[in-house]
Amino acid sequence: MTLAPDVAGRLAIPSLIDEATVEAIAGEAWIALVGEDEVLVPLPGDLPEDTLSAWVDVVGPWTGSVVLTTGRQTAAELTRALLAEAAPELLDHEDVADAFGEIANVVGGNVKAALPGPSTLGLPEVGPAPAVRNPEDVCRIEVLWRGQPLVVSVQGALPSLPVPHDQHQHPHQNGASQ
Amino acid sequence: MRALVIDDSRAMRRIVSSALEGFGYETRQAGHGREALDVLQEGYAPDLCTIDWNMPVMDGLQFVSAVRANPAWRALTLMMVTSESEQGQIVRALAAGAHEYVIKPFTADALRDKLALLGMLPEEAVL
Numbered sequence: 001m002t003l004a005p006d007v008a009g010r011l012a013i014p015s016l017i018d019e020a021t022v023e024a025i026a027g028e029a030w031i032a033l034v035g036e037d038e039v040l041v042p043l044p045g046d047l048p049e050d051t052l053s054a055w056v057d058v059v060g061p062w063t064g065s066v067v068l069t070t071g072r073q074t075a076a077e078l079t080r081a082l083l084a085e086a087a088p089e090l091l092d093h094e095d096v097a098d099a100f101g102e103i104a105n106v107v108g109g110n111v112k113a114a115l116p117g118p119s120t121l122g123l124p125e126v127g128p129a130p131a132v133r134n135p136e137d138v139c140r141i142e143v144l145w146r147g148q149p150l151v152v153s154v155q156g157a158l159p160s161l162p163v164p165h166d167q168h169q170h171p172h173q174n175g176a177s178q
Numbered sequence: 179m180r181a182l183v184i185d186d187s188r189a190m191r192r193i194v195s196s197a198l199e200g201f202g203y204e205t206r207q208a209g210h211g212r213e214a215l216d217v218l219q220e221g222y223a224p225d226l227c228t229i230d231w232n233m234p235v236m237d238g239l240q241f242v243s244a245v246r247a248n249p250a251w252r253a254l255t256l257m258m259v260t261s262e263s264e265q266g267q268i269v270r271a272l273a274a275g276a277h278e279y280v281i282k283p284f285t286a287d288a289l290r291d292k293l294a295l296l297g298m299l300p301e302e303a304v305l
Contacts (some may be wrong), residue, residue: 029283032285
């Protein structure tokens with residue numbers, strides 16, 4: 001894989017990992033954690049309005065977050081599948097945050113291993129998804145689990161760089177300051 | 179045989195405990211390294227500790243180092259069970275005194291194979 005840094009020498013995620021790798025990592029995590037028959041289908045779907053995200057931060061040569069987003073109801077179903085017979089009759093937010101966060105931790109840890117290192121992995125966080133800072137520094141997959149949409153986004157923490165002005169666009173191009 | 183399962187995720191503690199109990203272990207759980215040290219200091223004497231790496235309060239590597247610094251716990255088998263899968267991290271954990279390293283996600287069979295390699299499968303699970 002060719003590493004193509006931007007003008008500031010920063011590596012953007014599309015040059016480090018591709019969608020197929022992220023999909024394979026997520027699929028393996030699902031089968032091992034959620035169940036042998038729990039397949040992620042690589043098809044897009046419309047996320048509901050009420051979503052929940054879980055993510056871990058990666059800090060290293062590439063810095064950003066690995067974010068899983070799905071509907072709040074799907075996150076609860078995921079928690080029940082993960083906890084199986086140990087799932088309480090009534091799930092509280094802490095149950096869902098713990099289980100969904102752990103899935104993000106496992107996916108994030110394996111994404112980190114596929115990136116140039118050494119890097120450190122943060123503890124899982126759960127809540128509204130962190131904003132995409134730089135649309136050029138995102139690797140995003142959309143899948144369906146039990147027919148419900150889920151998005152995995154590997155997204156950089158740094159904002160995009162300002163577009164460099166060439167000579168013709170320079171505000172002083174007409175010698176106004178001279 | 180007895181195992182202490184150390185992970186900050188309750189869901190993951192349940193998954194690891196369930197697998198170990200399936201092999202014949204009795205298990206206890208701790209949510210981070212400091213809590214696990216407290217359990218050991220209270221006199222609980224497991225044969226095996228499974229240890230997550232990234233945890234609040236005291237992480238897995240600090241726990242391994244603390245256990246290895248105490249001669250009273252020399253016989254304890256330490257197995258990292260973590261999503262930290264960089265080669266450098268594995269080397270660090272083994273150098274600190276962990277005996278084995280299991281990368282999440284794992285299957286119960288993979289855990290069983292690692293325990294067999296360590297000679298840590300209870301007899302009923304070997305048969």
